[in-house]
Every structure is written in structure tokens, then in C-alpha cells.
Amino acid sequence: MRPFAYKRVSDIASAIAEVSGDPGSEFLAGGTTEVDMLRLRVARPRRVVDINDLPIAAIEELGDGGLRIGGLARMSDVAAHPAVRERFPVVAQALEKGASAQLRNMATMSGNLMQRVRCSYFRDVHQPCNRRDPGTGCSAIGGFNRTHAVLGTSDHCVATHPSDVAVALTALDAVVHLQGPDGARTVGVDDFFPLxxxxxxxxxxxxHGELITAVEVPADTAARTSHYLKVCDRESYGFALAAAAVILRVEGGIVTEARIGLGGVATKPWRARRAEAHLTGAPARSEVFEDAASEEMAQAVPQSMNAFKITLAQRAMVRALSTVAAGQGGIA
Incomplete structure (x- = not known):
């Protein structure tokens, strides 16, 4: 690990000023990813600015039924919050499946959204990686790519995005609140993760110097019966090979609303818009779910070792859709 300076701040303005005014400074929140990056020499800041004392950890219930989750809210606190569990169970489920209990007690919502890819080539500073060192190449293309992406890939990167809760937030049309030297602004969570x-x-x-102050989840009564399904190599604290976050509204056996996020199969939390379009207005039946999942994954481009993810993602979607539909009178 390279030596670095450390400073702790207690107000938002100071935090932004300290980092924005120094290209060699970075924010430090829970540290569950950043410390790994420092140890591996992937991250090389001259100084880290500890923001854990900032007053942005609250979980606020909004009048319309939505939630505003502070950027420094711990994953465990968000997952356990009664309003999250009642109104947005898909968020609680994604958080609980996203990390061990110890990590959830430390990791923050903002840190989770900002975490780096889990590609082994990215984490090995001796291997070419376009994310770490632009222009050097992507070692995963032609290398060991069993866990890599089949959606949203390019000739420059095929790494999957690691976050579970970001998948749920993408399906929920959440909004990220930012504050920086030029003031406050918002970015839709789907746009927060570019291809x-x-x-x-x-x-x-x-x-540089912008800070995630909150994540806002808009109200949606359909989200009360939402579901997150994660498939991985091991049950205990594994990264997704395929995951599906599903919000579904079924009325009279017909799907009137469908929103799906996919994880473990794409270079970003993936909004399954083709599947959503296929489902809306159709009967909530297994064969319809299968057709929708197949249509979504038809655009997949597998690497040499991960074609199995296409079928796995389809099955994850169908199972998650069936689980939600079964509680609303659909025929799963």
C-alpha cells in the first residue's frame, strides 16, 4: 500500500472543498471497497478525506410514500428499516444478499453505488485493463471471462457491475442526489451507470469533488410485492452470476406494470426494457414470462466461457416474475 494523508471532516461544504480543490484527494466512507483498492494499489490517492461524520445518513419517509436514503446510511440500517421492508422489499432483499453482515454494518449506500468492478484483471495492476489504465486493452476478452458480462459490453470492457442494490434501484427508477462545488443536482440511477x-x-x-448526498426512491404501490432473486456460485456472500429485481402489477390476470433490473450479466445495472414491453398488457402466465425473458436476452453477446449466463438470466427472470405474480392472482 502506498502512503497517503488522512483528514476527517464534519460538514458537507468542507468535504467538497477538500476533495474538489485537490486532484489527489478522494472521499472515504465505509471503506469496504476503497481500502481493498488501496491495498492492491489500484487506487492511488495522495490523501483520503473521511466523510463518516457528515449528516447524510438518515432514512426519511416522504409524504407521497417514497423514501430518501442518505448517502452515508449503512446497508444494514437501510435493509432493516420498516418502511424499506414494507414499501420496497426488493431493496431490502438486494442489500441482504449483497454482502456479509459484517460488511453491511460498515458499507454505505453511496459507497455501494460507487464500488469498482470485481474483474480480477482490473484488480491486478500487472495486467492490462482499460478501466484502470485507458488504452492498455481488456485482458478479460480472450482471457478467463466466466463471470463477465453478456449485455452492454464493448471491445474495451466486459466487466460486470457488482452492486446488487443498484439493480433494485434501477428497476425502481431511483434518483441520485449529488452536491459539488457547482451546487446540487440529480441524476437518474440508470444514467448514473453509463455503458x-x-x-x-x-x-x-x-x-471530482461531487458527493452523493442521498438516493431517492419514488413511491410505487406495486413495489410492495417486489422481489429480488440472485443466483451465484455459493449461497454465502457471492457475487451474482445472474440476478433479477422485479416490480410487477397484475390486475385481472393481466400485467399492467412491469419493471425489471438485471444484475450479474451486464456492464451496468441493466434495465430489461424489452422484457417489460413484452409483458405489459399480456397475461401473467409462465409462457409469457419465458418469451419476455428470451426476448431480453436475445441481444446478449457472450464471451468464450459465459454463454451459460444467457439461459441463467432467463430462468432468473422467469422465476422472479412468477414469484411476484403468484401473490397477485397470476398463473405462474
């Missing part, structure tokens, strides 16, 4: 294209090093539309 790699030919600039995979640009992982977020966020400028």
Missing part, C-alpha cells in the same frame, strides 16, 4: 463503450474508465457522470 463502457470506448471510455470504460468513466464509470459515473460525476465530477
Amino acid at each position: 463502457p463503450a470506448d471510455t470504460p474508465e468513466h464509470e459515473h457522470p460525476i465530477s
Whole structure:
């Protein structure tokens, strides 16, 4: 680990000023990812600015039924919050399946959204990686790519996005609140994770010194019966091979609303819009779910070792849809 300076701040303005005014400074929240990056020499800040004392950890219930979750809210606190569990169970489920209990007690919501990819080539500073060192190449293409993406890939990067809760938030049309030297702004969570294209090093539309102050989840009564399904190599604390976050409204046996996020199969939390379009207005039946899942994954481009993810993702979608539909009179 390279030596670095450390500073702790207690107010938002100071935090933003300390980092935005120094290109060599980075924010430090829970540290469950950042410390790993420091140890591996992937992250090389001159100084870290500890923001754990900032007053942005509250979970606020909004009058319309939505939630505003502070950027420094711990994953465990969000998952256990009664309003989250009642109104947005898909968020609680994704958080609980996203990390061990110890990590959830430390990791923050903002840190989870900002975490780096889990590609082994990205984490090995001796291997070429366009995300870490632009222009050096993608070692996973032609390398060991069993766990890599089949959706949203490019010739420059095929790494999957690691977050579970970001998948649920994408399906829920959540909004990220940012504050920086130029003031406050919001970004839709789907836009917060761009595709790699030919600039995979640009992982977020966020400028140096901008801080995630909150994540807002809009009200939606359909989300009360939402579901998150995760498939991984091991049950205990594993990264998804395929995951599906489903919000579904069924009325009279017909799907009137469908929102689906996919994880473990794409370079970003993936909004399954083709599947949603296929489902809306159709009977809530198994064969319809299967057709929708197949249509979504028809655009997949597998690597040499991960074609199995296409079928796995389809089955995850069908199972998650069936689980939600079964509680609303659908024929699963």
C-alpha cells in the first residue's frame, strides 16, 4: 500500500472543498471497497478525506410514500428499516444478499453505488485493463471471462457491475442526489451507470469533488410485492452470476406494470426494457414470462466461457416474475 494523508471532516461544504480543490484527494466512507483498492494499489490517492461524520445518513419517509436514503446510511440500517421492508422489499432483499453482515454494518449506500468492478484483471495492476489504465486493452476478452458480462459490453470492457442494490434501484427508477462545488443536482440511477463503450474508465457522470448526498426512491404501490432473486456460485456472500429485481402489477390476470433490473450479466445495472414491453398488457402466465425473458436476452453477446449466463438470466427472470405474480392472482 502506498502512503497517503488522512483528514476527517464534519460538514458537507468542507468535504467538497477538500476533495474538489485537490486532484489527489478522494472521499472515504465505509471503506469496504476503497481500502481493498488501496491495498492492491489500484487506487492511488495522495490523501483520503473521511466523510463518516457528515449528516447524510438518515432514512426519511416522504409524504407521497417514497423514501430518501442518505448517502452515508449503512446497508444494514437501510435493509432493516420498516418502511424499506414494507414499501420496497426488493431493496431490502438486494442489500441482504449483497454482502456479509459484517460488511453491511460498515458499507454505505453511496459507497455501494460507487464500488469498482470485481474483474480480477482490473484488480491486478500487472495486467492490462482499460478501466484502470485507458488504452492498455481488456485482458478479460480472450482471457478467463466466466463471470463477465453478456449485455452492454464493448471491445474495451466486459466487466460486470457488482452492486446488487443498484439493480433494485434501477428497476425502481431511483434518483441520485449529488452536491459539488457547482451546487446540487440529480441524476437518474440508470444514467448514473453509463455503458463502457470506448471510455470504460468513466464509470459515473460525476465530477471530482461531487458527493452523493442521498438516493431517492419514488413511491410505487406495486413495489410492495417486489422481489429480488440472485443466483451465484455459493449461497454465502457471492457475487451474482445472474440476478433479477422485479416490480410487477397484475390486475385481472393481466400485467399492467412491469419493471425489471438485471444484475450479474451486464456492464451496468441493466434495465430489461424489452422484457417489460413484452409483458405489459399480456397475461401473467409462465409462457409469457419465458418469451419476455428470451426476448431480453436475445441481444446478449457472450464471451468464450459465459454463454451459460444467457439461459441463467432467463430462468432468473422467469422465476422472479412468477414469484411476484403468484401473490397477485397470476398463473405462474
